[in-house]
Amino acid sequence: MKAVLCEQLGSPQDLVIRDIDSRTPGAGEVKVALKARGVSYVDVLLIAGQYQVKRELPFIPGSEAAGVVTEVGAGVESVQPGDRVLTPGGFAEEAVVDASDVTPLPDSVRFTTGAAFKSNYTTAYYGLQRGRLKAGEILLIHGAAGGVGLAAVDMGKLFGATVIATASTEDKLAVCKQMGADHVINYTEGFREQVKDLTGGRGADVIYDPVGGDIFDESMRCIAPYGRILIIGFTSGRPALAKTNHLLIKDAEAIGFTIGALSRHDPAWAQRNFEHLMGWLSSGRISPYVSHELPLEQAAEALQLITDRQVIGKAVLV
Numbered sequence: 001m002k003a004v005l006c007e008q009l010g011s012p013q014d015l016v017i018r019d020i021d022s023r024t025p026g027a028g029e030v031k032v033a034l035k036a037r038g039v040s041y042v043d044v045l046l047i048a049g050q051y052q053v054k055r056e057l058p059f060i061p062g063s064e065a066a067g068v069v070t071e072v073g074a075g076v077e078s079v080q081p082g083d084r085v086l087t088p089g090g091f092a093e094e095a096v097v098d099a100s101d102v103t104p105l106p107d108s109v110r111f112t113t114g115a116a117f118k119s120n121y122t123t124a125y126y127g128l129q130r131g132r133l134k135a136g137e138i139l140l141i142h143g144a145a146g147g148v149g150l151a152a153v154d155m156g157k158l159f160g161a162t163v164i165a166t167a168s169t170e171d172k173l174a175v176c177k178q179m180g181a182d183h184v185i186n187y188t189e190g191f192r193e194q195v196k197d198l199t200g201g202r203g204a205d206v207i208y209d210p211v212g213g214d215i216f217d218e219s220m221r222c223i224a225p226y227g228r229i230l231i232i233g234f235t236s237g238r239p240a241l242a243k244t245n246h247l248l249i250k251d252a253e254a255i256g257f258t259i260g261a262l263s264r265h266d267p268a269w270a271q272r273n274f275e276h277l278m279g280w281l282s283s284g285r286i287s288p289y290v291s292h293e294l295p296l297e298q299a300a301e302a303l304q305l306i307t308d309r310q311v312i313g314k315a316v317l318v
């Protein structure tokens with residue numbers, strides 16, 4: 001089968017495409033013919049060796065996909081060949097995984113949408129729970145047209161919040177509006193004053209920050225009393241050094257989390273959240289946004305689009 005391989009750490013252009021042996025599923029495993037694979041910023045970090053988790057070389061980048069079960073190993077009864085599923089899986093034609101790791105994908109959901117869904121929406125959902133977001137509160141989302149950002153716009157509206165979305169271009173802001181944001185701000189020229197104006201001087205109750213650096217610092221100047229700022233990532237390239245005096249003056253909290261830790265530390269919570277999300281996805285109450293669909297062979301181009309800040313929502317390899 002065809003697979004994209006990271007044989008040496010580096011840039012997207014260092015990836016190679018190879019034909020590798022197809023594996024027969026063992027007991028408890030299933031083989032899935034992948035139809036769509038999600039591409040994310042984390043993949044850019046992983047192939048550069050800059051992610052907190054390191055993978056042994058060579059490896060197939062990518063972690064989430066959607067496809068059709070083609071074979072099942074001994075003892076598997078939960079799925080059968082022909083079933084549409086969400087599955088862990090990378091930039092390859094197929095994946096062999098534990099049967100317990102695949103989830104039925106409803107007929108109403110396209111493979112592309114399914115592949116764009118899990119990591120972004122589980123992160124956004126858990127983040128807003130950690131931020132104790134309540135209906136009627138003001139939610140400020142940075143990098144709101146990115147993967148985890150746009151999912152938070154969608155989820156924030158489901159929680160009943162008033163959503164203020166920031167992004168760097170008018171095209172990105174237009175998609176944030178389309179996804180339900182109540183207000184949008186181009187944060188390349190700052191956002192503190194606009195957030196204050198939009199909130200009658202009070203600031204945002206919950207700030208969702210995948211960007212870090214200067215954006216975090218400015219956020220502390222427009223956080224509401226008893227506000228919560230969520231530390232999600234550092235796409236700006238710099239974690240902020242939070243000034244604790246700002247937290248003290250505002251009675252505010254800075255909350256860090258990783259979605260991977262939730263699955264390890266509280267798998268029941270992670271599973272419950274995923275089931276809620278699957279329900280909302282099936283009924284169309286949430287709708288992942290995909291700006292780019294590219295063939296598998298163009299994995300390097302897809303990763304480069306992410307590096308160049310061109311992707312809105314998610315890029316998917318089909």
Ligand SMILES: NC(=O)c1ccc[n+]([C@@H]2O[C@H](COP(=O)([O-])OP(=O)(O)OC[C@H]3O[C@@H](n4cnc5c(N)ncnc54)[C@H](OP(=O)(O)O)[C@@H]3O)[C@@H](O)[C@H]2O)c1
Pocket residue numbers: 040041042119123143144145146147148149166167168169172210211231232233234235236237257258259260306307309311313
């Ligand atoms: N904590 C967790 O559990 C968790 C889970 C998933 C991802 N993450 C992290 O969340 C962050 C965002 O991931 P994502 O998948 O949403 O990424 P993404 O789709 O690439 O979006 C990131 C956004 O960051 C903004 N950005 C600002 N400065 C940037 C820069 N110098 N380079 C690139 N983008 C920049 C971009 O928006 P503008 O152009 O509008 O500024 C972009 O849309 C990453 O750091 C990732 O590791 C954390």
